[in-house]
Amino acid sequence: MSTDPSPILTQASPQSVVNNFSITVGTENGSGSQTSNLTLLRAFFKMGIPVSGKNLFPSNIQGLPTWYTIRLSKDGYIARSDTTEIVIAMNAKTFARDLALVEPGGVFFYDDDIKQPIQRKDITVYPMPVKQISVASDAPSNLRSYVANMVYVGVLAQIIQIDVDKICQALEFHFKGKQKPIDLNFNVVKSAMEWAAENLKKSDPFSVAPMDATSEFIMSSGNTAGALGSIYGGIQFAAWYPITPASSLAESLNQYLPKLRKDPKTNKNTFAVVQAEDELAAIGMAIGAGWGGLRSLTSTSGPGISLMSEYAGLAYFAEVPIVVWNVQRMGPSTGLPTRTSQGDINLTYYLGHGDTKHVVLLPGSVNECFEFGWKAFDLAETFQTPVFVLSDLDLGMNQWMTPPFAYPDKPIERGKVLWEEDLDKLEDWGRYLDLDGDGIPYRTVPGNRHQRSGYFTRGTGHDDYANYSEEPDQWVNNMDRLNQKFELARTAVPDAELFPNDGAKIGVIAFGSVDPAVKEAQDLLLSEEIAVDYLRLRALPITAKVREFVRAHERVYVVEMNRDGQMHQILTIEIPDCAMSLISLPQNDGLPLTATWIENAILNKERN
Amino acid sequence: MAATLSPKVNLVDLSKADYRGATTTLCQGCGHNSITSQIISACYDLSITPEDIVKFSGIGCSSKAPTYFLSRAFGFNGVHGRMPSLATGALFADTSLTGIGMSGDGDSASIGMGQFKHVMRRNLPLVYIIANNGVYGLTKGQFSATAEEGLNLKGQGQNQYMPIDIVWEAVISHATFVARSFAGDPKQVRELLKAALSHRGIAVLDIISPCVTFNNQDDSHHSYAWGRDHEVALHDLSYVPVAEEIMVDYDDGEAKEVTMHDGSRIMLRKVDKDYDPTDRANILCMLEDANRRQELLTGLIYIDTEQESLFDMYNLPDEALNRLTPDRIRPSRESIDEINALMF
Ligand SMILES: Cc1ncc(C[n+]2csc(CCOP(=O)(O)OP(=O)(O)O)c2C)c(N)n1
Ligand code: SF4
Ligand SMILES: [Mg+2]
Numbered sequence: 027m028s029t030d031p032s033p034i035l036t037q038a039s040p041q042s043v044v045n046n047f048s049i050t051v052g053t054e055n056g057s058g059s060q061t062s063n064l065t066l067l068r069a070f071f072k073m074g075i076p077v078s079g080k081n082l083f084p085s086n087i088q089g090l091p092t093w094y095t096i097r098l099s100k101d102g103y104i105a106r107s108d109t110t111e112i113v114i115a116m117n118a119k120t121f122a123r124d125l126a127l128v129e130p131g132g133v134f135f136y137d138d139d140i141k142q143p144i145q146r147k148d149i150t151v152y153p154m155p156v157k158q159i160s161v162a163s164d165a166p167s168n169l170r171s172y173v174a175n176m177v178y179v180g181v182l183a184q185i186i187q188i189d190v191d192k193i194c195q196a197l198e199f200h201f202k203g204k205q206k207p208i209d210l211n212f213n214v215v216k217s218a219m220e221w222a223a224e225n226l227k228k229s230d231p232f233s234v235a236p237m238d239a240t241s242e243f244i245m246s247s248g249n250t251a252g253a254l255g256s257i258y259g260g261i262q263f264a265a266w267y268p269i270t271p272a273s274s275l276a277e278s279l280n281q282y283l284p285k286l287r288k289d290p291k292t293n294k295n296t297f298a299v300v301q302a303e304d305e306l307a308a309i310g311m312a313i314g315a316g317w318g319g320l321r322s323l324t325s326t327s328g329p330g331i332s333l334m335s336e337y338a339g340l341a342y343f344a345e346v347p348i349v350v351w352n353v354q355r356m357g358p359s360t361g362l363p364t365r366t367s368q369g370d371i372n373l374t375y376y377l378g379h380g381d382t383k384h385v386v387l388l389p390g391s392v393n394e395c396f397e398f399g400w401k402a403f404d405l406a407e408t409f410q411t412p413v414f415v416l417s418d419l420d421l422g423m424n425q426w427m428t429p430p431f432a433y434p435d436k437p438i439e440r441g442k443v444l445w446e447e448d449l450d451k452l453e454d455w456g457r458y459l460d461l462d463g464d465g466i467p468y469r470t471v472p473g474n475r476h477q478r479s480g481y482f483t484r485g486t487g488h489d490d491y492a493n494y495s496e497e498p499d500q501w502v503n504n505m506d507r508l509n510q511k512f513e514l515a516r517t518a519v520p521d522a523e524l525f526p527n528d529g530a531k532i533g534v535i536a537f538g539s540v541d542p543a544v545k546e547a548q549d550l551l552l553s554e555e556i557a558v559d560y561l562r563l564r565a566l567p568i569t570a571k572v573r574e575f576v577r578a579h580e581r582v583y584v585v586e587m588n589r590d591g592q593m594h595q596i597l598t599i600e601i602p603d604c605a606m607s608l609i610s611l612p613q614n615d616g617l618p619l620t621a622t623w624i625e626n627a628i629l630n631k632e633r634n
Numbered sequence: 635m636a637a638t639l640s641p642k643v644n645l646v647d648l649s650k651a652d653y654r655g656a657t658t659t660l661c662q663g664c665g666h667n668s669i670t671s672q673i674i675s676a677c678y679d680l681s682i683t684p685e686d687i688v689k690f691s692g693i694g695c696s697s698k699a700p701t702y703f704l705s706r707a708f709g710f711n712g713v714h715g716r717m718p719s720l721a722t723g724a725l726f727a728d729t730s731l732t733g734i735g736m737s738g739d740g741d742s743a744s745i746g747m748g749q750f751k752h753v754m755r756r757n758l759p760l761v762y763i764i765a766n767n768g769v770y771g772l773t774k775g776q777f778s779a780t781a782e783e784g785l786n787l788k789g790q791g792q793n794q795y796m797p798i799d800i801v802w803e804a805v806i807s808h809a810t811f812v813a814r815s816f817a818g819d820p821k822q823v824r825e826l827l828k829a830a831l832s833h834r835g836i837a838v839l840d841i842i843s844p845c846v847t848f849n850n851q852d853d854s855h856h857s858y859a860w861g862r863d864h865e866v867a868l869h870d871l872s873y874v875p876v877a878e879e880i881m882v883d884y885d886d887g888e889a890k891e892v893t894m895h896d897g898s899r900i901m902l903r904k905v906d907k908d909y910d911p912t913d914r915a916n917i918l919c920m921l922e923d924a925n926r927r928q929e930l931l932t933g934l935i936y937i938d939t940e941q942e943s944l945f946d947m948y949n950l951p952d953e954a955l956n957r958l959t960p961d962r963i964r965p966s967r968e969s970i971d972e973i974n975a976l977m978f
Pocket of ligand 1: 765
């Protein structure tokens with residue numbers, strides 16, 4: 027599928043590899059390498075090269091090994107790659123392991139302070155005098171370990187020919203234009219480049235060259251995008267409790283709300299954000315606010331979702347609109363809190379005791395985190411129910427190239443809310459009275475001063491007028507009406523997206539952050555002469571399109587990042603007549619899924 | 635009485651019946667019923683429009699009570715121990731509303747202790763009533779965390795643990811209005827409620843509210859008999875609304891006056907010795923002494939009318955957040971380009 031973008035080759039050699047390789051940097055957590063890694067990522071992006079970066083970090087503040095992988099792909103593949111052609115080793119503790127990572131023919135850069143044997147003959151090896159260069163920089167001694175990481179940026183830049191201006195741009199962005207740190211870091215990059223120019227002889231085939239494949243994109247994270255989307259969705263209230271990998275969503279609300287949501291006339295806030303004492307309180311506050319008529323959100327990860335379970339069930343039953351973001355991490359228990367997973371599908375879909383099920387949105391890109399950020403409120407208020415957005419650590423915390431955020435193309439939809447003048451016109455109103463026959467009743471909110479506006483919200487059985495009731499029929503009717511709403515929501519959630527391949531008889535269903543890996547796997551499989559149609563789920567409950575897709579294929583592989591094939595379970599329950607043609611392909615090791623894993627998993631099944 | 639007389643109404647033209655709720659399903663004689671009556675009376679006396687009140691509760695017999703008063707007001711019966719968070723979120727929607735939270739000793743001092751403490755430090759404007767009976771009424775008489783050490787209950791044996799003192803907990807968590815009362819002292823309950831309804835901040839009322847079914851034996855510290863015999867009122871308290879004159883003449887030094895945020899006043903007439911409810915440091919010693927003497931100390935224990943309320947910290951608009959029109963909560967179309975430019 028690739029058409030070479032004809033980069034300007036500076037080192038024409040038959041084997042030269044341009045804009046098509048992966049880099050892994052091994053450092054120590056807390057050593058400040060994040061600035062260097064993001065600088066590289068952003069420089070490549072500004073050179074116009076499709077790129078992705080993934081932080082594979084430990085649950086630790088300082089000291090444990092951490093890796094950052096960057097993939098450059100002239101063909102636009104941004105999933106994590108299984109192989110790494112260039113390795114930069116800055117951590118003595120993982121030196122041997124990092125050395126073994128390098129693909130044959132690849133490159134190994136290392137901090138020359140690390141005195142460990144290098145026996146591989148199939149790779150190019152470049153030592154870097156990290157200490158020497160960072161000491162020579164005018165960095166104050168307390169910042170020296172931070173700038174030490176800039177040494178590898180400079181050496182790499184020289185060897186693979188990264189555009190220095192782009193590095194500068196990346197640093198300017200990172201330090202928000204503050205000249206002192208920009209200069210400090212940039213000087214180290216420059217001296218490292220000079221040192222490399224004088225002392226290293228290029229003997230490897232890898233280089234980068236400008237392209238024009240990223241100008242239509244921005245770079246952001248899913249959590250930033252989710253927060254911004256919520257702000258454009260008119261969020262008025264958020265309550266949260268810190269947890270990796272969800273914290274930066276609420277922190278982004280705190281960052282952008284004051285910019286975007288101060289009343290221009292009065293300079294007053296049209297929002298409130300509360301850091302709660304725990305997730306029990308966070309969702310309680312969010313439900314109070316949603317019930318009170320505010321567009322209300324809470325954001326958390328698996329452990330928090332577990333704590334929110336009881337209140338989520340009440341919100342479903344009492345028909346309170348709220349939006350809950352679950353930025354998934356690896357469980358059960360504390361699990362691997364800094365690793366990614368899609369292990370909360372069942373938990374979230376059915377959160378609560380008794381008969382509960384929820385509308386769940388499944389963003390597949392950073393841009394879609396923005397889109398679902400605002401759409402979630404419209405759905406929650408339209409259907410008067412909690413709406414969950416299931417993101418994950420990879421999507422939420424990593425920087426991705428993504429199309430620019432698009433202004434909402436629909437007006438804010440606040441659903442059936444009655445104010446004083448509406449009640450004047452309505453003779454018979456009951457909070458749970460289905461006046462329209464669509465299962466969605468009309469609600470009033472506190473502050474409505476009409477004499478008939480007030481009602482009592484409860485978790486106990488109730489009649490159409492919200493009065494306490496233990497009547498069996500009333501219970502059943504009410505639960506049926508909730509189900510009717512759910513079925514209606516099925517027709518209103520974002521529909522699945524089809525990526526077809528000519529003549530495909532088999533299909534793949536996936537969702538969320540695995541999307542780029544599945545698309546790449548489609549191409550890989552095609553080169554093996556296996557055409558696969560891919561359907562990307564964007565929400566639960568599944569839509570008619572999903573059923574049709576499954577029915578139209580001989581076999582459908584369900585690819586997801588958990589052990590038990592949770593989405594596969596849901597699909598077999600919802601499409602029982604096709605249960606035998608749905609094949610589960612789960613994988614859950616904490617790392618973002620790769621195309622080759624998917625390719626091999628499908629090849630294994632297809633060729634057996 | 636002549637049949638032509640219309641029912642008595644208050645300043646907003648409402649009769650007491652307009653403040654009632656559904657018929658109670660609590661046991662006859664339950665202290666919670668008498669608190670309910672005093673809430674009705676206080677709101678009636680203060681001429682509060684029922685729609686200006688929002689009711690919240692957790693789970694328990696006490697938490698059922700909001701159904702039995704002010705049926706015209708909005709109410710939300712949440713989950714066990716989590717009333718404070720619900721009230722926090724809801725009251726942000728329209729800060730001109732007055733919140734009444736009804737909870738029990740189980741609801742607030744056990745499962746809900748975390749939320750109880752945290753809503754204090756946020757100073758949420760809320761009248762937070764704990765109908766304290768020393769037991770779990772609704773689950774049929776188990777010990778609660780406020781039960782005194784050594785209490786014997788049928789089927790439960792003897793309580794081994796030390797009790798939690800709600801007033802004490804409230805004070806050390808920076809509550810700005812803390813009172814204790816006794817359901818058997820309706821006048822004091824009512825006057826304290828009126829004062830609490832005028833307080834801008836969290837107002838905690840720990841009301842000993844006997845459970846006649848499971849914990850009303852004479853020697854139980856949460857019984858009617860014990861309350862009657864051991865109540866020591868710190869002062870004779872009366873609430874004076876904004877528009878009213880103080881009718882009684884107090885001798886010099888006989889009464890202390892506290893002016894509330896809205897201009898209303900609380901008159902605290904000395905009963906026995908001087909008591910200054912603004913002196914936080916003194917409270918713990920006083921409570922400790924009273925405990926040793928086996929006294930049920932009641933009255934306004936602490937008040938701070940200066941502390942900012944939660945809503946003062948949020949730079950909120952004058953109008954209710956839940957009345958903002960869509961154009962005021964969605965940023966302009968032009969702003970999206972700026973936002974995209976802020977990304978890399
Ligand atoms: C999560 C949860 N755990 C347990 C219960 C059962 N439960 C209902 S009421 C109650 C205790 C109520 O005690 P209290 O708050 O003192 O109210 P009272 O009935 O004494 O007025 C318990 C444990 C529940 N409803 N929810
Ligand atoms: S069981 Fe106790 S607390 Fe519950 S209603 Fe009866 S008397 Fe009141
Ligand atoms: Mg109790």
